[in-house]
Amino acid sequence: MRTTSASACLATLGLLLALSPAPHAQETPILSAMRDEMTRSMADLRMKGEPAPYYIEYEIDDISSMRAIARLGGVVDDVSDHSRTLRVQVRVGDYQFDSSRFVTQDRGAAGAVASATVPLDDHYDAIRREIWLATDTAYKRAVTVFAKKKAAFQNRAAADQIPRT
Amino acid sequence: MKDARRAALAALVCAVAAQGASPVLVRGAADTRALTILQSELQRNFQTLKQQPAPAYFISYTLHDQRSTRLVASFGAVDSNDESRNRFATVEVRVGDYDLDNTHPIRGDSRAMGPRVARVALPVTDDEQPIRLALWRATDRTFKQASEALTRVKTNVAAKVKEEDPAPDFSREDPQTYTGDTASYSLDVKAWEARLRRVSAPFAEDPLVFRSNVSLSVDSDNRYYTNSEGTQIVTGDVACRLFIQAVTKADDGMELPLYQSYFASSPSGLPDEKQLIADARSMMDMLARLRKAPLVDPFSGPAILSGRAAGVFFHEIFGHRVEANRQRNVDDGQTFGSKVGQPVLPAFLSVVFDPTLRKLGNVELMGHYLYDDEGVKARRVTVVDKGILKTFLVDRAPVKGFTRSNGHGRAEPGYVPVSRQSNLAVESSKSVSTEKLLDMLREEARKQGKPFGLLFDNIEGGFTNTGRGSANAFNVLPNIVFKIYTDPSRQPELVRGVDLIGTPLSAFAKIVATGEKVDIFNGICGAESGGVPVSASSPPLLVSEVEVQKKAQSQEPPPILPAPRQVEKS
Numbered sequence: 001m002r003t004t005s006a007s008a009c010l011a012t013l014g015l016l017l018a019l020s021p022a023p024h025a026q027e028t029p030i031l032s033a034m035r036d037e038m039t040r041s042m043a044d045l046r047m048k049g050e051p052a053p054y055y056i057e058y059e060i061d062d063i064s065s066m067r068a069i070a071r072l073g074g075v076v077d078d079v080s081d082h083s084r085t086l087r088v089q090v091r092v093g094d095y096q097f098d099s100s101r102f103v104t105q106d107r108g109a110a111g112a113v114a115s116a117t118v119p120l121d122d123h124y125d126a127i128r129r130e131i132w133l134a135t136d137t138a139y140k141r142a143v144t145v146f147a148k149k150k151a152a153f154q155n156r157a158a159a160d161q162i163p164r165t
Numbered sequence: 166m167k168d169a170r171r172a173a174l175a176a177l178v179c180a181v182a183a184q185g186a187s188p189v190l191v192r193g194a195a196d197t198r199a200l201t202i203l204q205s206e207l208q209r210n211f212q213t214l215k216q217q218p219a220p221a222y223f224i225s226y227t228l229h230d231q232r233s234t235r236l237v238a239s240f241g242a243v244d245s246n247d248e249s250r251n252r253f254a255t256v257e258v259r260v261g262d263y264d265l266d267n268t269h270p271i272r273g274d275s276r277a278m279g280p281r282v283a284r285v286a287l288p289v290t291d292d293e294q295p296i297r298l299a300l301w302r303a304t305d306r307t308f309k310q311a312s313e314a315l316t317r318v319k320t321n322v323a324a325k326v327k328e329e330d331p332a333p334d335f336s337r338e339d340p341q342t343y344t345g346d347t348a349s350y351s352l353d354v355k356a357w358e359a360r361l362r363r364v365s366a367p368f369a370e371d372p373l374v375f376r377s378n379v380s381l382s383v384d385s386d387n388r389y390y391t392n393s394e395g396t397q398i399v400t401g402d403v404a405c406r407l408f409i410q411a412v413t414k415a416d417d418g419m420e421l422p423l424y425q426s427y428f429a430s431s432p433s434g435l436p437d438e439k440q441l442i443a444d445a446r447s448m449m450d451m452l453a454r455l456r457k458a459p460l461v462d463p464f465s466g467p468a469i470l471s472g473r474a475a476g477v478f479f480h481e482i483f484g485h486r487v488e489a490n491r492q493r494n495v496d497d498g499q500t501f502g503s504k505v506g507q508p509v510l511p512a513f514l515s516v517v518f519d520p521t522l523r524k525l526g527n528v529e530l531m532g533h534y535l536y537d538d539e540g541v542k543a544r545r546v547t548v549v550d551k552g553i554l555k556t557f558l559v560d561r562a563p564v565k566g567f568t569r570s571n572g573h574g575r576a577e578p579g580y581v582p583v584s585r586q587s588n589l590a591v592e593s594s595k596s597v598s599t600e601k602l603l604d605m606l607r608e609e610a611r612k613q614g615k616p617f618g619l620l621f622d623n624i625e626g627g628f629t630n631t632g633r634g635s636a637n638a639f640n641v642l643p644n645i646v647f648k649i650y651t652d653p654s655r656q657p658e659l660v661r662g663v664d665l666i667g668t669p670l671s672a673f674a675k676i677v678a679t680g681e682k683v684d685i686f687n688g689i690c691g692a693e694s695g696g697v698p699v700s701a702s703s704p705p706l707l708v709s710e711v712e713v714q715k716k717a718q719s720q721e722p723p724p725i726l727p728a729p730r731q732v733e734k735s
Contacts, residue, residue, distance in 0.1 A: 037729060045726055074288025074295035079249060119242030121362070125369060126242035128729045133375060136724040 033128035034058045041090075041135050050143045054098070055091040058131060060084055060118060086116045086130055090138040092146045097153075099146035114138035197344065198291045199228055200389045200399060203254070206297045210304045211393045214258070219312045222266070223259040223335065225392035226300060227538070228252065228287065229578045232385050234352055239378035241366035243358050252287045254296075255579055256303040259335060260311040266334045267314035268562070270494055271321045280314070283307045284579040332493070332563045336570050338541055340395035345535065347387045348401030357381055364441045368411055371449055372728030373456065377411040379445070386578070396540040404531075404698070405429050409445055413452045414723045419662060419716070421455045423448045423644060424625055428687045429529050451645065460662040461646070461713065467609035467618040468665075468711040469602060472684025474621040474643060476701030479591050480690070481629040482639045482669045483516060484701070487548050488573075489557040490583040491631055492564045498637045500669055504554050505566065511676050512552035513595035519545040520572065520587035531687040531698035532588035539574035539582050546571045551594075560584040577695025585694060591703035593679035602680045602707055607651045609677070609709055619713065620647040620657065621665060626688065629669075639672075641665040642716075663713035672708070680705035 027035070038056050046052045062084045069077040091098045114137040118130045203226045214221035230252045237244040259266045268280040283303040288295045322328075361379050368377040383405045390398040409425040425444050429435045436444070470478055491497040501509060510516070520543040523533045534543050539561045547555055559567050560574030560583055576582040597605070603620075610618040622645040629639035642664050647657040685702040 040726065040729070047725060071288065072292075072295035072298060074290055074292035076286045076288050076295075077251065078289065081247065083245060117244055119239070119244050120246065121242035123240075123242035125729070126240040129240055129369070132726065132729050133724060136726065139725070140721070 029122040029124040030060055030127060033124050033131060034060070037128050037131040037135060041139070045135065045139050047140070047143055051092040051146065053090045053092055053139055053142065054094055055089075056135065057089040059087040060127075061087075082120060084118045084120055086118045086134055088114045088116075088131070088134040088138045090135060090142045092139075092142045099142040099149065102145055102149040102152070104145060104148055114141070197399065199230070199296075200391060200397060202291070202293050202296050203228055203300070203389060203391050204397065206300045206304075207391055207393060210301065210308075214304070214308050217308075217312075219260050219315055221258050221260050221308055221311070222262055223257075223393055224304065225257045225390065225540070226254055227578070228254045228389040230289075230347075230387040230389075231578075232349070233382060234354065234384075235380065235382045236354065236357055236361055237378050237380040238358065238361035238365040239376075240369040241362050243362060244378060246354065246358065250289055252289050253284055253579070254287055254300060254303070255282045255284050256300065256307050257282045257581070258304060258307040258311045260308065260315045261318070261334070263335045263337060264333045265318065265322070267311040267318060269318040269322070269334050271317060272325050272328075274321075280581050281307075281310065282579070282581050332565050333568065334562060336559075336561045336563045336568055338394070338396075338539075338561065338570055341398060341536065341540055341542055342396070343398045343400070343536060343542075345398075345400045347399065348385050348403045349387075350383055350385055350403050350405075352383055360438055360441075363438065364409070364445055367442065367445050367449060371413075371453070373413050373723070374411050374449070374452060375414060375724070378409075379441075380408050382406045382408075388578075390536070390538075390540050392540060398536050398540050400535060402534075403430055405431075405435065407435070407441070409441070409448065411445075411448055411452060413456055414719075414721075415456050415458075415661070416723065417460075417718075418720055418722050419718050421452060421644070421661060422625060423452055423455075426687065428531050430523075454659055455645075455661055458659045458661045461619075461648070461660045463663070463712070463714050464619070465710055465712045466613055466615040467606055468708050469606050469618070469620045469649070469680075470641075470665075470706045470708065471620070471622050472680075472682060472703050472705050473686045474624045474641065474665075475591065475679075475703035475706040476589065476684065476686040477624050477627045477688075478639075478641050478665075478672075478706070479516065479703055480586060480589055480686075480699065480701040481627045481641060482667070482672055483510075484518075484558075484586045484589050485629050485631055485692070486669060487554075487557050488584040488586070489559040489564045489567060490562055492557060493562060496633055498631045498633055500631070500637065501554055501557075505556065507554060508552045509554045510549050510552045510673050511595075513593055513679070514549065514676065515547065515551055515592040515594075516549040517545060517547045517590050517592065518558055518573065518587050519590060521545055522588050522590075525588075525590070525683070525685055525700075525702055528685045528687075530588045530685070530700040530702075531689075532586065532700045534575075534587070537570075537572045537574045537582065538576045539570065541570045541572045541574060543572040543587070546573070558584045558586060575694060575697045577697060580693075580695040583692075583694045585692065585697050586690060586699050586701075589699070589701040589703075590683075591679075591701075591706075593704050596679050596681045596704055599680055599682070599705070602678065602705060603649060604653075605678060605707055606649055607653060609707070610649075610651045613710075615651070617648040617650045619711070620649050621645075622647060624686075636668070638666060638668050662716050662718070664716050666712050666714050672711070675709045675711075676706055677709050678707045679703075680707075 064082045066080040114134040116130045116134045119126045232250045235247045285299045285303040365379040368374045385403045387401040407427045412422045486500045492502045520534050558573040559571045561570045573584050574582040575585040606618040621643045624643045627641035687700045689696040690699045
C-alpha cells in the first residue's frame, strides 16, 4: 500500500509580470520566498557579457508518503517520509530561441534545471536561501548551455544548407 | 575495481546529544525469541545440507533489528525528519571444508565474484513462520551459490601455480555464548528539532556560508548471531551522533568545509546546547579566517600532525596494511606480509587495536564492541610492540602463521565480514611538550633549508590504496593547516589548499618524535565489508619530511547575487 499526498507550489513569472506588484497578504512563507527571490533574480541576476534570464520557474513539492509491506502475515517494512523539494528552471535567450532543449554530455551542464531540498519548517529566510543558491546554479548552467547551443546551431545551419538548382 | 582497494575513513559520521532532551537509553532483558527461531531453522537446514554431495560444513545467521531516527536542520529550520525500523538477516553458507572452501580467493581472474552473504528482509515482529520461510529460501540460494563457487575454486587451484601461502580458508574457533541486554531508545523529537534549529541558526548570519547543517542520528541495533558450531550471541547498542557541517567558498572558488562531530552511547557523554552553539560559532570564525588564508604551493618538508590528524594518518597508512585479509590476496601490496618479528616503525612507537575499550579519557570510542561479526570475542591486540611487528588484525580467514581470529572480523550489516580495524591507539615512549615539538619542527626546517614547516591541525578524513595495480599511496585530507616559520617571533600562519600525500614505508621511517596530548578521531571507515565504526587516537607526530599536493578545486565561482538577507538589511 502506498499513499502519497503532494502539494506543489508553482510560480512562473515572465518579465512583464515581474514589474507588477504581487499581493502580500495571506501569502505563505513559501510563496513569499519564491516571489521575492524571483523578483530579485529577474532584476539583478546577470553575469558580465552574458544574457539575463528571461524566464524563471520555481516548483516546491511538499511530499508525505507512507508505505507498509506485509509478507505471510508479518509486517516486513513500515516507512514514512516527509520532504520538500525545490526545482528551479532558468531560461536565457528569448521565446524563439533559448537555452532549453539542448542536450550536452558535458559534466555539470545537465540542462538548466537545479534542484534542492528545502526546509520542512515554513521559515522564510531558510527557504529563500535555498532558492537563491539553486537559482544561481540554474542560471550559470543556462548561460553555459545557451552558448553551446548557439555555437552548435551556427554550424548546423551551415552544414544543412541544401543546394538549390 | 577489485584490486584497487580504496579504504576511506570519512569524518562524516560521528555524533551527540545534549542534556535535557537527551535520548533515553533503555536496556531490557534480552529478548531471545528471535534467537530461538534462528537456531531451529539453522539446524533444520544444516542437517540436510551437510548430507549433500558437496556438503555445507558451516552456516551462520545474523539478525539485525534496527531502528533509527535522523533529524536535520539548516540555517534555523528543520530540513528533514526520518524514522525507520527494519529487521533483516544475513545468511552465510560455506561448502567444502575448513582447509578449502567456496571463499578461497580465485587467482588471475579480476572479474571473479568475492564471497557473498544473502541479505533478506524479515518481519518486524516475532512471527515464526514468515521468518523461517525467509531464512529457508535465503539459505537454499546461498548454498547453491556456494556449491558453484567451490567448483570454480577447485579448478582454479588445480590450474594455477602453487600458492605461496596455503593457509586454511576458515579458522576453527571455540563456540561462544553471550546474551547481552537488548537496547532501545526514546527521543523527544520536538525538543530535539527545536535544539537543532537553535544550533544551526547562527550560520545564517554569515552570507558566505553556502551550505550548512546540523544533524542528529540515533540508531539502535540489536544483533542476534548464531552458527552451526554452537555460537549464540545477542548484543544491543545505541549510537547517538551529532554532526555540524558548514561550507564556505574562497574568492578563487575553492570550497572550504569544516566538520564537528560528537558521539555517545548514552546522554551523559554529550555536550549541552551551549557548548554546541559555542562550537558552531568557532567554526564560523575559522571559516571566515580560512576564506582569507593564502594558498600553499606543493611542498616537501617537516610537519607536525595533530593527534587527530596523526590518528587518521596511522589508520590509513598503517592500519589498512595490517588487516590480515590483505595478506591473503595476491593482488594486494602486502606491505608487511613477511615483516612479522621485524622493525616496521621507530622503536619508540607501539600500535594497539582495542575493541574492548569503551572510552579514552572522557571520550567514548566508536570502535568498541564485545563480539565481532563472526561471533568471535573481542580482545586487545598489540600489533606493533616498540617498533616490532607482532601480528595482524585477523578474522576467521587465517594467514600463514596466524591460524586463529583475534576478533577483528567486521562488516556493515549485510556484508561479508573481513579483517577490519577497531580502536587504534598509537603509544609513544618519546613524548615531548608541545613547545618542544614546535622547536624541533623549526630546527628540522632550518636543517633542511626551508623557511617553514607545516602543522596539520585538523582533518576531514583520508584514503589509501593497498593494491598492486596502482601506486600504494595514501592521502590525508587536512582542513586546518598552519605554516610554522623557523623564526619563532613570527606567528603561525593559517593556510589552505593542500592535501598530505605519501607512500607508507618512507613515511614511517620519517617519524621523529611525538607530543604528549593524545587526541581522538571517531569515524566510519569504508572498505570492502562496508562502513564500520572505528576510532584512532594518537599523540601529535613530528615527521621530518612530508609532501603536500594541491587540493582538487571547484571551478565554480561564488554565487552572483549576495545572500538574500544581506540585501534586505542594506
